[in-house]
Amino acid sequence: MNILAFDLGASSGRALLGRLVDGKLTVEEIHRFPNDPVQAGETLYWDILRLLHEIKQGLLKAHQLGYKPESMAIDSWAVDFGLVGPNGELLGNPVHYRDRRTEGLMEEVFQTVPQSEVFGRTGIQFLPFNTLYQLFALKKEASVSLREADSFLMIPDLLRYFLTGERKNEFSNATTTQFYNPTKNAWDNGLLEQLGIPHHLLKEIVMPGTIVGKLQPSVCKELGIPSIPVVAVAEHDTGSAVAAVPSVDKDFAYLSCGTWSLLGTEVAEPVLTEEALAMNFTNEGGVDGTYRLLKNIMGLWIVQECRRAWEKTGHSYKFEELVEEANQAPAFRSFIDPDDPVFMPPGDMPMRIQDYCRATGQPIPESPGAIIRCVLESLALKYKYVLACTEQLSGKSFKGLHMVGGGINNKLLCQFTANALGRPVWAGPVEGSAIGNLLVQYIALGAIQNIWEARSIVRDSFPLDVYEPEAAEAWSAAYTRWSNLLKLQ
Numbered sequence: 001m002n003i004l005a006f007d008l009g010a011s012s013g014r015a016l017l018g019r020l021v022d023g024k025l026t027v028e029e030i031h032r033f034p035n036d037p038v039q040a041g042e043t044l045y046w047d048i049l050r051l052l053h054e055i056k057q058g059l060l061k062a063h064q065l066g067y068k069p070e071s072m073a074i075d076s077w078a079v080d081f082g083l084v085g086p087n088g089e090l091l092g093n094p095v096h097y098r099d100r101r102t103e104g105l106m107e108e109v110f111q112t113v114p115q116s117e118v119f120g121r122t123g124i125q126f127l128p129f130n131t132l133y134q135l136f137a138l139k140k141e142a143s144v145s146l147r148e149a150d151s152f153l154m155i156p157d158l159l160r161y162f163l164t165g166e167r168k169n170e171f172s173n174a175t176t177t178q179f180y181n182p183t184k185n186a187w188d189n190g191l192l193e194q195l196g197i198p199h200h201l202l203k204e205i206v207m208p209g210t211i212v213g214k215l216q217p218s219v220c221k222e223l224g225i226p227s228i229p230v231v232a233v234a235e236h237d238t239g240s241a242v243a244a245v246p247s248v249d250k251d252f253a254y255l256s257c258g259t260w261s262l263l264g265t266e267v268a269e270p271v272l273t274e275e276a277l278a279m280n281f282t283n284e285g286g287v288d289g290t291y292r293l294l295k296n297i298m299g300l301w302i303v304q305e306c307r308r309a310w311e312k313t314g315h316s317y318k319f320e321e322l323v324e325e326a327n328q329a330p331a332f333r334s335f336i337d338p339d340d341p342v343f344m345p346p347g348d349m350p351m352r353i354q355d356y357c358r359a360t361g362q363p364i365p366e367s368p369g370a371i372i373r374c375v376l377e378s379l380a381l382k383y384k385y386v387l388a389c390t391e392q393l394s395g396k397s398f399k400g401l402h403m404v405g406g407g408i409n410n411k412l413l414c415q416f417t418a419n420a421l422g423r424p425v426w427a428g429p430v431e432g433s434a435i436g437n438l439l440v441q442y443i444a445l446g447a448i449q450n451i452w453e454a455r456s457i458v459r460d461s462f463p464l465d466v467y468e469p470e471a472a473e474a475w476s477a478a479y480t481r482w483s484n485l486l487k488l489q
């Protein structure tokens with residue numbers, strides 16, 4: 001059975017054709033495209049119509065290659081949205097979560113609804129770009145779009161709407177807004193009311209694995225293709241990635257590794273304790289009513305931005321070159337907290353890393369290799385810290401860590417992670433989100449029974465790279481230095 005998954009990441013998107021034969025899944029990438037945000041005036045936007053165009057290109061290519069996909073689905077990064085007007089028109093271009101419009105707004109929201117109450121009602125970690133603060137920004141500026149809007153659709157909801165004409169909100173993404181209440185299993189309208197944000201725009205929530213519509217006639221006519229069902233999978237890419245973790249154990253720890261690093265475990269119920277709040281952990285909805293107890297770590301964004309900064313000055317490096325130079329650079333010279341807010345916005349990352357090291361009295365990394373080494377080591381050390389927090393909050397203990405996503409192409413990072421943890425890392429599959437997207441479509445179509453059968457199919461279909469820990473003492477000493485730097489305990 002052939003089906004199509006579209007996985008949109010913060011820097012690129014891809015279309016994968018999945019084929020399930022005798023319990024084995026094979027995938028073929030049929031289209032890949034950049035996802036370049038666009039700065040217009042003071043605002044950083046997503047180029048949403050270009051993304052729609054690329055999705056159509058993927059559908060067309062599948063058709064031209066002679067495949068007859070039986071369904072399709074889209075997943076993407078979380079929190080961002082578009083507003084649709086009463087006549088079905090898109091009201092303005094969706095804004096990028098790294099836009100500065102939400103700066104300082106979390107604190108302002110807490111003056112009306114205390115932070116602990118927001119957490120108790122939603123279970124979501126505090127990130128300045130959560131949809132709650134984005135909508136609050138619109139409300140504060142008396143946005144015409146917000147006033148006129150009839151529907152609030154998150155990025156995959158919106159693209160699905162363009163393809164099918166149906167307006168529905170998918171559960172896994174809805175939970176990331178920070179106004180979904182997992183205890184009531186519904187939008188938290190009361191929370192929005194307290195902040196003066198309208199909630200009539202919120203649509204019916206559909207669970208991952210629901211067939212929500214089919215390609216509408218205008219799309220089929222334009223592309224010259226037959227109509228196929230469009231499925232709502234775990235449309236939050238992290239939800240899809242975790243669905244594809246090939247664990248045998250029910251209790252497993254994962255790191256979804258891409259632009260962001262998302263590290264945590266799957267739980268049956270959200271963990272809404274004071275401890276979870278204090279550690280700023282999140283509970284994001286997943287497939288089969290599960291939750292992901294995890295923490296966002298800044299991830300390879302920092303490396304991507306370094307590369308962009310060097311490119312601007314005429315030095316273009318391939319990722320592999322940077323990783324190789326990092327490998328050659330001296331170990332454990334300087335560290336950063338990858339989650340320091342200075343690293344969040346786009347900009348001159350090498351300079352910010354150097355400033356951080358200067359301000360903390362550490363040697364200043366000069367060469368690209370030294371800078372990237374500092375980032376990769378610091379990420380691995382942060383993973384160790386967050387894994388320990390995950391164990392504490394969940395009461396579970398983990399023998400090793402599953403890594404999925406494009407970041408596992410960075411073998412040095414995988415090895416550093418195993419070293420820092422002192423436990424094995426099982427890396428694979430690389431296309432975690434797209435594969436999770438395919439698996440949930442197969443569940444929707446009745447070809448796979450449930451998520452655990454899906455995970456065993458991943459195990460049987462894709463190789464795992466195992467990284468055993470090395471240099472235990474050196475990494476343990478590095479962890480002590482790093483945690484002193486961050487003043488942890």
Ligand code: LRH
Nearest residue numbers: 076077078079237238260
């Ligand atoms: C990863 C991701 C993550 C969110 C962020 C906005 O792509 O979806 O889970 O926190 O993007």
